[in-house]
Amino acid sequence: MDYEDHFRQANRPKIDCLLFDLDDTLYPLSSGIAAACLNNIKDYMVERLGIEKSKIPDLCNLLYKNYGTTMAGLRGIGYDFDYDEYHSFVHGRLPYENLKPDPVLRSLLLSLPYRKVIFTNADKVHAAKALSRLGLEDYFEGIICFETLNPSHKVTVSDDEDDIEFVGSNTASMTNVSTTVNGGSSEIFDIIGHFSQPNSNGILPKTPIICKPSEAAIEQALKIANIDPERTLFFEDSVRNTQAGKRVGLHTVLVGTSQRVEGADYALESIHNLREALPELWEAGRKAEVATYSGKLTVETSVTA
Structure with missing residues (x-):
């Protein structure tokens, strides 16, 4: 064993928590959920916000790039809408039937002796439906979702969420986010x-919505769920989210590609490759120690995002 191998073993971080993104991470992009969601967002912008259809592609790109999500960007530039109504429109027509029970992932999760938490920008109803379709609703300690970081003045509970524990959803220290702009009237910023x-x-109006890839959003999520970033693996399909996670001290896993980019400690073509990439997580009798994986599933490149 050479010096580098000794160094890696001596510096393996101790892991006690697995933090998972949901969409396109626990199920593949090929499900069509993401594409359908984007189409629904565009329809909402036209039908409910009255935005000219020809402007939608450029507007979506700019909002997503600069605000993290299109929804956050719409609020940032001055559009006023109800959060629940937006989520209902955008997620209500998704092809959830494309998501099938995943016994392979269930087995992997069940065999991992660590805390397991979902961290998604989506709302709690969507998270509950997606996890239910995958057969994973009982495999996580809790869910950090849109409502966790953006509690509104409305206190409503959906039948879809009765069996899901939402980590930190009632945390008193969180600041309420208003769903109005300047008392209900605002000039739209022409981004x-x-x-x-x-x-x-490049200076843009701020959005009241807290979401990934904001480092503040990730730090707040970790605080709510009492998660130590230095002892946590963060699974994401988004390069910019893994990069933000890395900046706040998380160990990061990019899912959906075998190309390990800057900000990702590991890269998995599929979440199903987890055991191959990180066999140390299954070491019996003690808490797993995760080393830098340099096998066939992780290929370092010069790609940055």
């Missing part, structure tokens, strides 16, 4: 025009 200016300063 497309803003970036079309050659001397644009």
Whole structure:
């Protein structure tokens, strides 16, 4: 065993928590859920917000790039809408039937002796439905979702969420987020025009919505669930989310590709490859220690995002 191997073994972080994104992480992008969701968002922007259809592609790209999610961006530039109504429209018509029970993933999760928590930008009703379709509703300690980080003035409970524990959803220290802009009236910020200016300063209005990939959102989620980032593996399909997670001290796993990029400690083509990539997690009799994996599933490249 050479010096580098000795060094890696001596510096393996001790892991006691697995933090999972949900969409396109616990199930593949090929399910079609993400594509359908994007189409529904575009329809909402046209039908409910009255945005000109020709502007939708550029607007979606700019909002997603600069605010983390299209929803956060819409609120940031001045659109006023009800959060629950938005989620109902965007997720209500998704092809959930495309999600099938996943006994392989169930077996993997069941065999892992660690805390397991979901961290998603989606709302709690969508999270509950997706986990139920996958047969995973009872495999996680709890869920950090949109409502966890963005509690509103409304206190409503859906039948879909009765059997799901939402970590930190009633945390008193969180600040309520209003669903109105300037008392209900606001001028819409022209973000497309803003970036079309050659001397644009890049300064944008702030959004009241807290979500990934904001480092503040990730730190707040960790605090709510009492998670130590240095002892946690963070599974994500988004490069920018893994990079943000890395900056706050998490050990990161990029799911959906075998190309390990900057900000990702590991890369898995599928969540099903977890045992191959991280066999140390299954070491019996003690808490697993996770080393840098350099096998066939993880190929370091010069790609950055």
